[in-house]
Each structure stands twice: as C-alpha cells, then as structure tokens.
Amino acid sequence: MASNCFFAVQERFYRMPINGWKKLHKYYNEKFGCTETLEVLKKLAQSEMGKEVKSEENGERRRIDTCLADTCTLTDTTEYINLRDKFLSKIKEISENEIGKVVVRTRNHPNELVDSKVLDLINRVVGEYAKAHICYDEATRKEKRRSAWKENIESKISKLVLSKDLLEKARKQEKLSTSETKSLKKIMREFNLNMSSVTDLSEALVKKNESLNRVESEHVVSRDEIVSFWFTMWNKNDDTVTYDDYLIPFVSDNHPTTFPSLNEFVNIINWLSNWKAAGIDGIYNFFIKKLTTLHKYIYDIVKVICLEGTTRADWFYCGLTYLIPKGIPQRGSDYRPITCMSTLYKLTTKCVTKVVQL
Incomplete structure (x- = not known):
C-alpha cells in the first residue's frame, strides 16, 4: 500500500513533494490503525519499490528507480507542469501540419551545458518524439540577437x-x-x-x-542556374528496371527471420553521433539518445518497417540536400551535394545492415 501511494505520487510530481511523506505517514497509520514511524514507512516503501519486476512488454529485467531521499520543491513541480503543458501544445501543433513543413532547427548543446533536469522532466512527459527537441530548446533557450x-x-x-x-x-x-x-x-x-x-x-x-x-x-551563382543543373540529377525516372533474372526465386520456409534485439537496437542508437545534420524532421540524434522512454516504441516501428515492408509516410523517404561550394563556385556543378535523412530512416538502414553483415 505504501509503495503504491508513493508510486502514484512519483508518477504525478516526479519526486515526493515537500511534506508529502508526513501526509503519507499520517494517512497510512490512520488507514491501517498502525503506529509505524516515518523511517519505518520509508524503508517499507523502498523495499517494495526496489524489487525487480518482470516487464510484460519485453520480458527484460528492470529496476524501478526511487527518489525516496529527494523532495520535489514547488519550483520543480511548477517546471514539470509547464513542460508537460508545453509538450502537449507542441504535439497538437505538429498534428495539424505535415512533417518537413514545420521543421524548427534547434541549437547544438555541448555535454557540459546540457540541462539534465529539464531533459529528465521531458523524458517523463514525452509520448511522441517529434516535438520533444523543440520543447527542450524553448525551455532552455536564452534570447539572442539575430545574426547580422x-x-x-x-x-x-x-x-x-x-x-x-x-x-x-x-x-x-x-x-x-x-x-x-x-x-x-x-x-x-x-x-x-x-x-x-x-x-x-x-x-x-x-x-x-x-x-x-x-x-x-562568394556564392555568385544564380539560383536558377543551380536548379537547372541539379534538376537533371533529381528528375523522376519513369523507366521500370527489374532484376528478376538475378534474384533467387525461392526461399526455404525454415529460413530464420533475423532482426536485432531491443538491446542491440539501443546500442545502435547509443553509437549515433549527437549533432550530425538532422533530416527533414529536424531532430538530432542527441534527443533520440537521451529520451530513453521512446526507444521501445521506435524499435517497434523500425521492426515493422523491416519485417513487414509497411509503407511509411512520404516524409520518411525524403531528405534535405545541402549544396556545399567547392572552392569559389562559378557554375551549378561547382557544388557538392550532401543529403541528410531522418534519424528514423538511418536507424532502419542500420538494422538492415546489421542483418546483411551476418
């Protein structure tokens, strides 16, 4: 009972509020007619909350974190509620627009300057990753003058x-x-x-x-000339090319279906570079790595894409192409194209690569 009460409070306020233990202690003794001390109640809750439990979702062992020694101040609680409201408003905002048309570029954050408290709070309220990075950015941003x-x-x-x-x-x-x-x-x-x-x-x-x-x-090449040159590279080819003559027409029924486990998938995420250029969704790898709540859901999405061949929304297959000048450009061909795909697309291809390399 004590652990259940504490767990409910922790889920709502992230930590035990000030004077929360005293009220829980009073309620516990009145409810069960006990005369336990506050220290005994804390130990009881800690022993129950610290037990290893079996996760029904993935069958892995996990330990429930506790914050028995910490209290949540009014400032902490207010910050949590504000972040939750901000996150929900961003979810509503993005649901009304197409991904790629509402990309907001966030700043790069050196490790020593990362606000881990804000990141932890966002990790608790996140239910969809597409706007979590903007929520963090707005919560930690300091107003800067426009670049001149x-x-x-x-x-x-x-x-x-x-x-x-x-x-x-x-x-x-x-x-x-x-x-x-x-x-x-x-x-x-x-x-x-x-x-x-x-x-x-x-x-x-x-x-x-x-x-x-x-x-x-510098950059005196006109936009029309650049578009004219690169359009020939990016135009749609309607010719259908098949490789039926080279493909094996039969695969044995007992051929095992191989795919990275959840742990292997998380390891792939952890090896991603934090601040490599983001794709059309505008999300850096840093946020995918830090928002651990999302890892299981992203894994399920990627697994379905790879094993069931489910077609995703158009933005999943789109990238942002940047033209990097080679020396002092004089014509459209004097640029080197680099196309940045979304992290979700990269994770999908990395999983396929892991299987192919077996």
Whole structure:
C-alpha cells in the first residue's frame, strides 16, 4: 500500500513533494490503525519499490528507480507542469501540419551545458518524439540577437572598397586628411609595409583587391542556374528496371527471420553521433539518445518497417540536400551535394545492415 501511494505520487510530481511523506505517514497509520514511524514507512516503501519486476512488454529485467531521499520543491513541480503543458501544445501543433513543413532547427548543446533536469522532466512527459527537441530548446533557450551575417558581409565589402580607394589616392600622392593618414597607417601595418614607399602602396593595393574579389565572388551563382543543373540529377525516372533474372526465386520456409534485439537496437542508437545534420524532421540524434522512454516504441516501428515492408509516410523517404561550394563556385556543378535523412530512416538502414553483415 505504501509503495503504491508513493508510486502514484512519483508518477504525478516526479519526486515526493515537500511534506508529502508526513501526509503519507499520517494517512497510512490512520488507514491501517498502525503506529509505524516515518523511517519505518520509508524503508517499507523502498523495499517494495526496489524489487525487480518482470516487464510484460519485453520480458527484460528492470529496476524501478526511487527518489525516496529527494523532495520535489514547488519550483520543480511548477517546471514539470509547464513542460508537460508545453509538450502537449507542441504535439497538437505538429498534428495539424505535415512533417518537413514545420521543421524548427534547434541549437547544438555541448555535454557540459546540457540541462539534465529539464531533459529528465521531458523524458517523463514525452509520448511522441517529434516535438520533444523543440520543447527542450524553448525551455532552455536564452534570447539572442539575430545574426547580422548579411550586414556584416556588406560592411566588410564597404570597408575594403574604402581601403582600396585610399591606397589608390596615396599611390597617386594626393593630399590626405589627418583621419585618412591614420587609416592608411593602419592598413600598411596590417601587411607590415612602409607607407612612404610607392612600391609598398601598390603591393597593399593588390592585396586589398584580392580580398575584395574573394568576398564579392562568394556564392555568385544564380539560383536558377543551380536548379537547372541539379534538376537533371533529381528528375523522376519513369523507366521500370527489374532484376528478376538475378534474384533467387525461392526461399526455404525454415529460413530464420533475423532482426536485432531491443538491446542491440539501443546500442545502435547509443553509437549515433549527437549533432550530425538532422533530416527533414529536424531532430538530432542527441534527443533520440537521451529520451530513453521512446526507444521501445521506435524499435517497434523500425521492426515493422523491416519485417513487414509497411509503407511509411512520404516524409520518411525524403531528405534535405545541402549544396556545399567547392572552392569559389562559378557554375551549378561547382557544388557538392550532401543529403541528410531522418534519424528514423538511418536507424532502419542500420538494422538492415546489421542483418546483411551476418
């Protein structure tokens, strides 16, 4: 009875609330007419909760974690409830949209900066993994200024143009103002050159021209040209190709069906790189690894895909392709494509690979 009460409280509030043990102790003694001390009640609950139980779902042995020594403050409880409400709202939000059209890119989180408390609370309320990463991100995000990369590039080009004009003026030995002379000295110090030498001024001008050309020439290939080139690679091929002549037409009935166990599947998950580029669902491996509640459900999904050949939603087979420039691109072919598939797709192919390698 004591363990059942504690388990119900733990499920609701994650830990025993402040003064929760006192109220449980009073209720227990009144209910059963006992005079047990609080310490005895705690030991009784701990001994019952700590027993190994048989999991009906997967037949594995597991130990129920207890938090008998910890209490849950009002702040902890409020944070748990807020995270639960946020998670449920995200589930509702994503159910009204298609995956791939609502991708929210989250930040990479170094291990030493991960808020394990928030992650543990999310792990308790998670019922579907598609929005858990955003829930964590919003719960831990600190407001940052918008990146001004475009303005920075424009400012860099503007400064290079001014430097080039100033060097041209100095090389022609035109009169410079005090501020222009100061700027010229700074430019020449940058290249360790002498501002009194016309040759050095010409050399500095060449270097500034090279820098300006390099900045202005980055990613000047038009979008239409890139699309035109890569469309020939990605267009749909309607020709049906079969390999019937090469396939074995018969498989024995006693051929064993092989598939990784749940433990092996979890091991595959643990070997995934945390922050490799995410697929169309926008979910990094980090969240799949940390949200251990989901592992059994993901395993069941992947197993059905592999063994029953069940067709999934279109987004499962889609990827995000990034075009990485090779040097300074001048045409559409000067990019190297990298396609990122979803983690669920990668887990499916890794399971198939494990079986094929046997």
